Amino acid sequence: MTESSYKYLYRIDSPADLRKLSQQELVGYCDELRRFIIEQLALNPGHLGSSLGVVELTAALHYVFDTPYDKLIWDVGHQAYAHKIITGRRDSFRMNRKLNGLSGFPKMEESAYDAFGGGHASTSISAALGIATAAALRGERRHAVAVIGDGALTGGLAFEGLNNAGAANTDLLVILNDNRMAIDPNVGALKEYLLSISTSKRYNAVKNRAWAHMERTPRLRRLIQKVGNALKQGFLQQSNLFESLRFRYFGPVDGHDVGQLTRVLQDLKEIKGPKLLHVLTVKGKGYSPAERDQKIWHAPGVFNPETGERATHGGNGDEPPLYQKVFGETILELARTNDRIVGITPAMPTGCGLNILMREMPERCFDVGIAEGHAVTFSAGLAAAGMVPFCNIYSSFMQRAYDNVIHDVALQGLNVVMCLDRAGLVGEDGATHQGAFDIAYMRSIPDITVAAPMDEVELRNLMYTASLGRGPFVIRYPRGAGVRSDWRQPFREIPVGRGRWLRDGTDVAVLSLGHVGNTVAEAVERASADGVSAAHIDLRFAKPLDATCLHEVGRRFGRIVVVEDGTVTGGVGSAVLEFMNAYGYRPQAELLGIPDRFIGQGTQEQLRRICGFDLEGIYRTIMKSKK
Known part of the structure; x- marks a missing residue:
């Protein structure tokens, strides 16, 4: 689609622009936002289903709250694509998850609208509580909103945050985005509990009538908590989990009705203390293939947005399988x-x-x-x-x-x-x-x-x-495929702490751990052709180390290279050097692996090159031994 095919999308460069839309225009904007996400991810893969499921919720939050002064914290953050597009990153979204592009998750250094970084589950409530507490200490009248999925709510940290926030009576809003899915369908007693709340026909019927009256009569909004408690205790015939943690519980509400969401959120802004809004959404909403098969379309790879046909990687059954x-x-x-x-x-x-x-x-x-x-x-x-x-x-x-x-x-x-x-x-x-x-x-x-x-x-x-x-x-073991198509071999016990000499040499010993050893083998072969005789040892074990092997390396070689797909700070290379020092060996050593810094997004091969342990990097290091 071209820019001209969108009526609203390219008019919105910030949440301030979004707030200028009428309620009807907001509905149209959400439709275009969903279409834009589908078109972009069809070519540049990412987390599709979760982002489609929160389009209306995201728009409503930015429509009602004064972001970035008010703080939105996204749990995990793989559902934050709509958030990124609304907050000024639409034109750079084509570089989402790419080298030197946007992070696939919220990232504080990327935007003032990313109030807290994400990537792992169950952190949002604790972080939002900290932000809300800081605001109270400074006398600031800012809102803090945590958006957490029902899958992430199964993490213990989420309940630690709820317990603390309820006891502290902090002014905090938690949005429970309930789509009954993580990557796979959710499991456990909490899933059944949320289902019982969302499917109680008597409760929902009366609750919906109550909300309708409240919307027409502002004074009745003050009765929300009392009405809600009576409904929940009378019709669900059980205490409410969130109310027992001293959160005021509201919902469930339709997470795809942006009009109702904006009205409810506006009401909740006026209520102090810890609150939880239960929002029902559909993962993959608005794109039928993603709604039908939510596991596959969590992150489907490249696909045809018109037909839903996913790109295949070919193969005739003889290719190496994924390690998983x-x-x-x-x-x-x-x-x-x-x-x-x-x-x-x-x-x-x-x-x-x-x-x-x-x-x-x-x-x-x-x-x-x-x-x-x-x-x-x-x-x-x-x-x-x-x-x-x-x-x-x-x-x-x-x-x-x-x-x-x-x-x-x-x-x-x-x-x-x-x-x-x-x-x-x-x-x-x-x-x-x-x-x-x-x-x-x-x-x-x-x-x-x-x-x-x-x-x-x-x-x-x-x-x-x-x-x-x-x-x-x-x-x-790593993400991705291995190297063996003949992998269905009979089982064989491996002696614990025993490595393998894959190739002998005289100039340098190259020790590797794990899958990266396959790249090392190529580099060693290439170096041999170019005049450097390199031994190659597959350590197999970072702990315990193969002492017999390392003693031989220490005695025979004046130069060693250790290669690992892990941090060089405290990794297996460090372990090898500790061994050499303990036994008085003094080889010249070079450690290749992930450097002592956080590595951002990019393809695996791009990142290995940046870190210096791709084929060329390993080869160049080995060739330093050429006499």
């Missing part, structure tokens, strides 16, 4: 032969591949909701009772469960297998999702094994080895 598929197929194989094996995921069964086990053995696969700490401690309980839990959590999300790993798993020596998907540079999701720190934060824990497969066969064998009862066991 190998994990999913492998845990199913292991579970068939060992009835103690179970799978655990914090709301990512499709993303991590556990949906494969879930389909065949649903009783042995547990989606615990967006609750990483609980996922780890739940796994520890399973292990304490004799099960062999495979707890699959994305690397950057495992950061949220660090104490659970130490206190509940490692300290007790429990055989929990922690599979860290998306380890290393993940690409377009940017700094909040890069799996940079897991090697560093895991290897500091006593009595834990930290391993990384170089290919799919190694992943299978490490999973098999971990299932044999090796205590706390971490397996990290």
